[in-house]
Amino acid sequence: MTRTVRTRFAPSPTGFMHIGNLRTALYAYLFARKNHGQFILRIEDTDRERLVENAVEAIYATLNLAGLRHDEGPDVGGCCGPYTQSERKHIYAKYAQELVSASHAYYCFCTKERLDTLTDETGNRRYDKHCLHLSREEVAEKLASGAPWVIRQNVPQEGVTTFSDMVYGEISVENRELHDNVLLKSDGFPTYNFANVVDDHLMEITHVFRGMEYLSSTPNYNMLYEAFGWEIPRYVHLPHIMKDKQHKLSKRHGDANFEDFIAKGFLPEAILNYVALLGWNPKTEVEKFSLQELVEAFDVSGISKSSAVFDEVKLRWLNAQYLKELSPQQLHAHALATPHYGAISTSVNLPLLSELLRPRISALSDIPDAAKFIDSFDGYSLSLFDHAGSKSSVQLAKETLPAVIAALEPLADWSNDALFAALEQLAAQRDLKKKQLLWIVRIAVTGHLSTPGGASEMCVLLGKEQAIERMKLSLERMVNG
């Protein structure tokens, strides 16, 4: 009988959520959901020096934003709590003792100075099992004297350990390459190596999803499982997400965390979708997946072994796909909720602006640039009127603009249709190509090469008064210039 699938996401609260972590969480979540299992959140706060305030809250917030609901965790409880490692300190101590009793671990009293002498010429340090050979009496004596101690794993130095990973397959390591890792630190907290094994077992984790940096230490974990007589979980090691071919995505280099991308105006579902595809292929040509669709499509066999470079350009494309599917009202709501509408003067029809912007931006942060013409109009370069594609020029603009103003000023109906009809008619009258005239009007009214819509749309957006005024100003500059 197979056990219920249980996966976990076990971040340390050392800052915000970076993209690699998010993907690990995603895969663990997808796998659990796909297999009707449980997804557990565990906080690994055993390194007291690296704790960052509010980092736990940030983890909850991010998971929530991403829609990765956990079934068990510090905030929601569950059968196998507590889910914060610092609250489980006594548990690790107990299990460490158990290992000591069975000679799978031992007390070590070596000082940092002694340890430093163990560093070889290549800069490597390898513990020499010095304290393993202490007699029971000597250990008791040192313990009683209050000397600082740690508990180390007693790794056999002969033989080979082989394990199987669901992504990387069979991997073998010579035991003599393995170290007597510290299990329990002198502050009484467990190391990651130890806490992980104990917790994953106690929390009945069946599938361990984690970065491939743990591949080399997996034999150590397995020896621990074996020493306890516990069932070894299935491993799913994940390739790294890279900034470029050489460098891992790291928060130290600035970007690359989920919150930043949200702030830049990417939709959570687009980020998740993109990240899911980095290192995993769904075996179809479809690229757009909702979270639910990812759950259905997810399969470990599609995870690749090699690392993937994070490509923001493709993320932008995917995000644009999501943006286009939003209704104008939805996009408007999104835009208003971000700082990107902050700088835009309220003199224009903002909902209309949102609608015009929708097919033209790939992230909400594109808005300020796209809407710049609204608040910066003076002093644009008149050479914008010169455009070969539409056979337009400053000279032509100078000749035509008075007629445009004359035609539009009396217009009572300032709708897009009415404006477009009027301009079309004017073009015919003056024997101009529609394109020529529209180019002139659009530039005259916006002063920008690229705008979120055509001439008539820009007139509607700005409103009659401002549109006419801008045309007059543009004309004035041409005449005087």
Next chain:
RNA sequence: GGCCCAUUCGUCUAUCGGUUAGGACGUCAGAUUUUCAUUCUGAAAAGAGGAGUUCGACUCUCCUAUGGGCUACCA
């Protein structure tokens, strides 16, 4: 240095011994268009190198190169 892992278009990837090596983003060129954008069509673009195994290798094996990871009382 030692050990572990990886290597297909610029990027993400498909191919799990026999394909004109496919798709997507990006790029470029055309078409449509009320600018820009969207949309549509098309093009350029790849198996790190070398030995094997095989009738036949991108695919299997080995070597080399390159890149990454581990080698902490960090996770």
